[in-house]
Every structure is written in structure tokens, then in C-alpha cells.
Amino acid sequence: AQKITQTQPGMFVQEKEAVTLDCTYDTSDPSYGLFWYKQPSSGEMIFLIYQGSYDQQNATEGRYSLNFQKARKSANLVISASQLGDSAMYFCAMREEVRTSGSRLTFGEGTQLTVNP
Amino acid sequence: DTGVSQDPRHKITKRGQNVTFRCDPISEHNRLYWYRQTLGQGPEFLTYFQNEAQLEKSRLLSDRFSAERPKGSFSTLEIQRTEQGDSAMYLCASRHSGFTDTQYFGPGTRLTVL
Numbered sequence: 001a002q003k004i005t006q007t008q009p010g011m012f013v014q015e016k017e018a019v020t021l022d023c024t025y026d027t028s029d030p031s032y033g034l035f036w037y038k039q040p041s042s043g044e045m046i047f048l049i050y051q052g053s054y055d056q057q058n059a060t061e062g063r064y065s066l067n068f069q070k071a072r073k074s075a076n077l078v079i080s081a082s083q084l085g086d087s088a089m090y091f092c093a094m095r096e097e098v099r100t101s102g103s104r105l106t107f108g109e110g111t112q113l114t115v116n117p
Numbered sequence: 118d119t120g121v122s123q124d125p126r127h128k129i130t131k132r133g134q135n136v137t138f139r140c141d142p143i144s145e146h147n148r149l150y151w152y153r154q155t156l157g158q159g160p161e162f163l164t165y166f167q168n169e170a171q172l173e174k175s176r177l178l179s180d181r182f183s184a185e186r187p188k189g190s191f192s193t194l195e196i197q198r199t200e201q202g203d204s205a206m207y208l209c210a211s212r213h214s215g216f217t218d219t220q221y222f223g224p225g226t227r228l229t230v231l
Contacts, residue, residue, distance in 0.1 A: 004159075033218045035219065035220075037222070042224070043206055043224060043225045043227065044222060044223070044224045044225065045160070045208060045210070045222035045225075046222075047219055047220075047221060047222075050218060050219055052218070091159050091160075093159070095218055103148070103165070103212075103214070103218070104150070104162040104165065104173065104175075105150075105152075105160075105162065105220060106162070107159030107160050107161070108159055109157075109158060109159050110158075110159055
């Protein structure tokens with residue numbers, strides 16, 4: 001069974017600074033995908049960034065980048081130049097490409113990020 | 118093109134009542150997923166459809182839960198004889214399996230069972 005671990009229940013960062021949110025995963029499958037979603041207090045899950053297990057380069061999307069270290073099974077999210085609107089819950093998730101499980105996502109327990117002015 | 122929509126956004130019901138939620142996926146997305154999220158936790162997979170076929174169901178989906186996607190477009194999730202433990206956010210997501218691995222989520226339906 002696959003598992004996602006987010007060890008930081010809460011993180012604080014000053015506006016305009018960078019912050020790293022940790023995520024480690026466990027899977028025995030060679031093909032998988034890793035995602036980060038943002039969930040504001042309104043509840044909607046907002047897709048941020050995706051990394052495939054065979055991708056050679058780390059994914060980047062604007063201020064978001066994914067620090068993918070395959071050997072260590074980690075996929076940390078880096079947010080540069082934090083903004084007040086970045087305050088939210090952040091979830092790491094994994095898609096495992098297994099016939100019996102289809103393409104379900106398994107989520108971690110999340111990290112609550114607070115950006116201070 | 119709008120994103121995934123869900124209706125209602127909030128539902129309060131009494132224990133023992135039946136409730137039904139609706140999800141409208143992004144147009145032309147052939148895969149539709151249901152997840153449940155309890156307070157302080159990440160979402161947990163319930164079930165998913167490819168077009169109108171329900172291809173997988175989680176052990177979380179007890180026999181009081183049923184989901185349908187009759188024409189391969191919108192989907193409904195019904196909970197019969199609700200229990201207080203059913204109180205949660207129910208999230209729907211969709212994706213096009215031919216183009217992307219990314220699932221796009223709707224705003225969710227927050228269920229409170231009294």
C-alpha cells in the first residue's frame with residue numbers, strides 16, 4: 001500500500017520569503033505521480049504542481065517548484081516570495097499506476113501554512 | 118469552460134435521513150472521482166468512474182453509499198440512513214485520462230449529520 005507522510009502540521013513564513021513544505025512517500029511501483037494541492041479555508045482543492053516518477057527535471061509552476069529526490073522518496077514543495085494569499089492547507093498526494101487501484105490519489109495529512117505580514 | 122461544480126455546497130440533515138449530492142465534471146473529462154475529507158485529514162478515495170462505468174470502490178464505501186454516472190456526464194452520490202460519522206466534506210474531481218494525470222476538484226459538499 002502506498003503512503004504519503006507530511007511531518008509538518010504547521011509552518012510559518014514571513015511575507016516575501018521562501019518556504020519548503022516536506023513530503024515523503026512510499027511505493028513499490030516504478031511508475032507514479034506526485035501532486036501538490038492547496039486548500040484554502042473555503043474548502044476547494046486547488047492543483048499546484050505535478051511531478052512524474054520518470055521526469056528527469058524538477059517541476060516548476062510560477063512561484064512553485066517541486067524538489068524531487070527519487071532515491072530519498074521525497075517531493076518537497078518550495079514556494080518562493082510568499083504572499084499573504086498563500087496562507088492555506090497544503091496537501092501532497094500520489095497517484096499510483098496499478099491496474100487494481102486505477103488512478104486514485106492518496107493524500108497526506110497536510111501542512112497548514114501561515115504567511116505573516 | 119467552467120471547473121468542476123458540486124451541489125449543494127452545504128447540507129444539514131438528521132440522522133437516518135437520505136441525502137444525495139451532485140457533481141458536474143469539466144466538460145469532456147471522462148474520469149470522475151469521489152473523495153471524502155473529515156476534519157483535519159486529507160481526502161480519502163471513495164470511488165471513480167470512467168465514462169458511465171464505476172471501475173473501483175473503496176472499502177470506505179459501505180452499502181449505504183451508492184454512486185452513479187448514468188450518461189457519463191454528471192454523477193450523484195447518495196447516502197442512505199445517514200449516521201453522524203458521515204459528517205464530512207465530499208469532494209468530486211475529474212480528469213481526461215488521455216491528456217493529463219491531474220485531477221481537478223470541485224468546491225465540495227459539506228455534510229453535517231445531526
